[in-house]
Amino acid sequence: MHVTLLAATLAPRATSGLLGERVGERVGEQLAGVDAGADPRCYSRLVNEWFCWDYVRDYRPEIIDATLQHLLITLASVLLGLAIAFPLALLARRYPRLESTILGVSTGLYTVPSIALFPLLVPFTGLSATTVVIGLALYALTILVRALLEGLRAVPEDVREAARGLGYGAGRLLLRVELPLAVPVLVAGLRVATVSTVALTTVGSLVSYGGLGNLIRDGVQGNFRAELMTAAVLCVVLAVLLDVLLVLVQRAATPWTRGRQGQGATA
Amino acid sequence: MRVLQDAWRYLTDASSWTGDGGMLALLAEQLLLTAGALGIAMLVGLPLALWLGHLGRGGFLAINITNVGRAVPTFALLALLVTADPWGWTGDLFPGTATLGPFGRGGAATLVALALFALPPIITNAYTAVREVPTEVREAARGMGMSGWQVFRRAEWPLALPLVASGVRLALVQVWATATIAALVAGPGLGRVITDGFFRTQYGKGIAGAIVVAAVALVLELLAAWVQRAVTPPGAPGAASPGRSRRVSPDRNTVAP
Structure with a gap:
């Protein structure tokens, strides 16, 4: 049967x-x-x-390669997303009129299913890892711009006033006061972005750069159950590990929040 | 850039739209799947979440269901649900890739998978929506002698509606995206055009399919946004203000797959 x-x-x-x-x-x-x-x-x-x-055991090299590819694509995407989100968030904060445009466009991008976004990038970047990284960075961007904006807004006005009173210029205020205080909200956004990027990377198998997704695809097509299940489990493990890592980073970076755990974490 | 011309040719060729397996038929199939799955998820998720929110219990569940859902790749879960009966528990009862009426090949399994994916945003938002109703409102309603049901029906529900609607809207976008991925695994829907194109190196066709999928996604999102605005009374917490929402709204922390 x-x-x-x-x-x-x-x-x-x-x-x-x-x-x-x-x-x-x-x-x-x-x-x-x-x-x-x-x-x-x-x-x-x-x-x-x-x-x-x-x-x-028998397919170890293949599994390790796929996991490494998965990890690299995820990290590259989130970092690229962060690199683009940062100036965008600052722009949106500086010019409130740009804010709704920036948020609107990124939300619109977010609506496009990943499996449709990758093909749309192929004419420009070909069947390459770049296609997947750019696509995933665009998704991460939406979450990160919002998190950054939200984090910067959460900085109390009197703290800002006090820093200005101490003679802090705009740049130093941002780097030394506002960003550190925005870290909890930013990390909450980063966690969401990272975990969903790990899951979304699998769809990159459409252009053959899906990391563990390639194994899942081959597992489905060849009815290779062990391959499919192992890759799926590894995806979840990877997501959880990166999530825990980010929590640890946040704890190390914001020693002052340790007394009131979980305040910055979003649902 | 030649692929773009190929894609254009595929889009403008009438024969790629009509007939059995044409894009129109696949589009109808996917819309039907999306609506069906969303309907099931609302039927199951909304009463549960609203009730829990009304009681003020089960917040842990409502929050974590989203976090867990995010870490599991939809692709992998679809593959597990659709390709086969994962553990053989159901004997031959599990639908697998069997055809289900208008839902097409793998219809029943896809429908179940999509409904599962629609649940987290619906549950989380509906729960949060009812919880966020100010305590004073709830107490005032109770003080006026309203019963539990009346408090819900006349105070909590109207105030919660905008956020509930935004959860459904998010679920809609998500289900549409996931339904496209289902084609990678099972068969129904427009994703087929994309995967066929890519796996048979007819990239023009794949890109044409992607254009249609993306366009429909945007149309659905706009329609849903319009509906959401229609059910939001002016001045309500979720009503669109000139500066848009000033916070990372809880309705926007899941990525459409």
Whole structure:
């Protein structure tokens, strides 16, 4: 019964080229195993378990490569998003008339599904990691501009007054007073942006730069359950690790908030 | 830039729109899926969240459901839900890629997956909306002798409506985006045009599909914004003010996939 289901799910996709080799490769491996009289691997086509340690061991280089690609794409996207969000937030704060335009355009971008945004970038950046990074940075941007604006606004006016009274200029006020005080709200935004970027990176598999998403795609197309599940679990683990890292960074950067935990965190 | 010309040619070619598997049919299919999933999610999520908000309990759940939902890649979850019965618990009952009427191939499983993805924004916003009703209002209503239901119906609900609507609006955008990804996995909807184009190296076609998906997403967002404005009484907390919302509103912290 499972075999017919398999055949049925595979048949319409057999044309998509990309998977042909991989499936062949896996069947070949499995047959070799049978010839040698060894136990079939738990990821072999007949057993096809969801959780399979043999898979992780045998395919380790591939998994590590995909995870590294995933991590690099995520970090590059969030950093690029932050680099663009920073001047935009300052502009929006300086010129209130620009604010609704900046927020409106970034929210509009946000509405475009990622799977449609990547193809729209392809004519300009080709089938490359750049396409994915730019696309994801645009999504992160929306969250980060809002977080930055919100964080800067949360700085009490009397603190600003006091700093000015001490002779702080605009630049020094921003760097030494406003930004440090905005850190909790900014980090809350960064956490949201990072965690969703980790999840969204998988969609980059459309242009073959999806990190773990590539494994998920291949797992779906080849009905390779262990590959699909391992990649999905690694995605969640990566997201949680980065989230925890950001919380730790925030704690280290804002020792004064330690008394009142969780105040800056958004829902 | 040649791909852009290809995309234009595909968009302007009548035969790519009509017929079985044409873009019009796929568009209808995806709109139907989106509406269906959103409907299910509202039916399940709204009463639950409003009730919890009214009682003032379960805030932990309402907040964390969003955080957890964000970390799980929609693509992976769709793949798990749609490609197969993940653990074989349901025997052959799990719909998998079976066709469901107008929802197309993989219809039932996609519908379930999409409804799941629509739940977090709906629940979180509806819960927050009711919780954010000022205590004085609630107490005044109670002081006037209103019953629990009346307090909800006549005080909390009208005040909560704008934020509830913004949650539904966010869910709509999200479901539309996720429905497109569903094509990577199962089959129904416009995402098919994109994935077909990309996996068969007809990039023009893929880009054409992306243009249609993006355009419809923007139209849906504008429509939803219009509806939201229509249900928001002037001067209400969620009403559009010239400077727009002055805070990172809770309705905007999930990314459409």
